[in-house]
Amino acid sequence: MKTIKYVVALFLVMAFSQAQAVDGLISVKSSYSAQETMNKFEDVVKSKGLNVFARINHAAGAEKAGMALRPTELLIFGNAQGGTPFMKCAQTVAIDLPLKALVWEDESGQVWLGYNDPTYLAKRHDVSECAVAEKLRGALAGFVKMTLTP
Secondary structure (H helix, E strand, O other): OHHHHHHHHHHHHHHHOOOOOEOOEEEEEEOOOHHHHHHHHHHHHHHOOOEEEEEEEHHHHHHHOOOOOOOEEEEEEEOHHHHHHHHHHOHHHHHHOOEEEEEEEOOOOOEEEEEEOHHHHHHHOOOOOOHHHHHHHHHHHHHHHHHHOO
């Protein structure tokens, strides 16, 4: 049953990903504005009982510094139930946790929702066999689907 869930999650990620190629970054097109996308994603994360540690508006920071930047926001979120088992596979995974999601508008006006692929992080930290990475990957794909499905 778990295998089926993972296959479905992988399919959803692939189906939703009209992705830009950056190693380890899963990027999914959004039909919402950048702010709407981030608001919806934050709501989904909170509804799943995860903690939101920070929401960083890089465009607002750039404006304060007298520079322009298209909409770019980062959400830092997670909980010990998901993160601790991943860190138990390799404590160095902690450098990549808590989880993060990035919403940005590209030069053509397309909005994207991106996040680090936990299976990529597992490979990065030499714990490819860590089952938690697949579980987190499936959870994140589900969060994205909930965010982007009207």
